[in-house]
Amino acid sequence: MFGNFFTFAILIDILKVLIIKFMKILLFLLIYSLFVPNDGAWLLQLFSEKSQVKVVQSESVPDTLTLMFIGDVMSHSPQVDAARLQDGTYDYASCYQFLAPYIASADLCIANMEVPLAGSPYTGYPQFSCPDAMMSQLFDAGVDVFLTANNHTCDKGAKGIRRTIHVMDSLGIPHVGTYLDSTDFNQRNPLIVEKNGFRIAVLNYTYGTNGIPAPNPFIVNMLDSTEIARDIARARELKADYIVVMPHWGIEYERKQNKEQKGYANYMYECGADMVIGGHPHVVQPITLENRNELGVAQCITAYSLGNFVSNQRKRYTDGGIIVKCQLVRDTNGVIQITDYEYLPYWVYKGTCQGKYQYHILPAKHAVENCAYYDLHGADSVALNLFYKDTKALIDSFPESKFDFTSAIR
Ligand SMILES: [Zn+2]
Helix, strand or coil, X not given: CHHHHHHHHHHHHHHHHHHHXXXXXXXXXXXXXXXXXXXXXXXXXXXXXXXCCCCCCCCCXXXXXXXXXXXXXXXXXXXHHHHECCCCCECCHHHHCCCHHHHCCCCEEEEEECCCCXXXXXXXXXXXXXXXXXXXXXXXXXXXXXXXXXXXXXXXXXXXXXXXXXXXXXXXXXXXXXXXXXXXXXXXXCEEEEECCEXXXXXXXXXXXXXXXXXXXXXXXXXXXXXXXXXXXXXXXXXXXXXXXXXXXXXXXXXXXXXXXXXXXXXXXHHCCCEEECECCCCEEEEEEEEEHHHCEEEEEXXXXXXXXXXXXXXXXXXXXXXXXXXXXXXXXXXXXXXXXXXXXEEEEEEEECCEEEEEEEEHHHHHHCCCCXXXXXXXXXXXXXXXXHHHHHCCCCCECCCCXXXXXX
């Protein structure tokens, strides 16, 4: 009898140990499920047959976003003549065709529209108005956002500012820098663009408007420390993941950033900017890459001036520019890092075809290596090679793009 009792007691003990072990395993699984990246979906899957829970596996690939920045889109009168077709419309397809595959490779591409879309009559320097097609065909080529605050914003007064905004709005194109009035400003500044799960804030300021004040009630974002701090704080309030500040600044034709630009860039980072990309000098200025861990930002790319995207300027350093491209990745902890970055130097070919000017923006390296393909000879080939050499010497610590133009264009 005692023997049976002991056997029974031992069995009970073993059962107790098994139950406790099972409970421990269950507890471990529950706790573990809270910390694994796929929100415990796998645990639900274990029981899904019984519970009939339909499990959709969440993406384990981190969010990525490719950002691209294009410099100053200029429109001198010979360019307007070059784009005019016999029927009176304007076409820029041939101007953009060689860079279009590269532009299309970005998730979010931002360009500075330096020239107001003030309608006809179209004018060049010094007070510009350019055909809408110059902007809309760039949008078709893959530019997603346009900057509108620069020293030519007020060239055509109220009409130029209003019409530029209306044309972009009518095509559903996001823009930043100028506003119809304070209500428009409060509703749309800073610009937040949502793409691939990222909320990117784009801020744009200009050092001045060539002595022409913004007509009432229009607002042009001016390079001003109070405005910058206010807008960056507002971007954070609006839950921006990443803040790009794009100032129109610097001294024309200076190939190096000045003290004021460096001071402003530093200030923008102190206020919470993540990246600073500038324009205006008509020439390329250096790109710096810094670790600013003390500010909670791992890497800061500052491109002081991207140069002209397209223009009629032909002097050394002004006949081309650079595009900056970088990849943002949000890791499983939600931290956004720059994982890849590059610049693409391009050169603007100006030729004549059947008595008409033509402007082609060419990827510089590919053109240097394939002069025959682009039909480049003599002085053009010399200017292209010089621009490429000058630019590579200036942007020495930043990787050049390895984009395959051969298969993209042919
Ligand atoms: Zn400018």
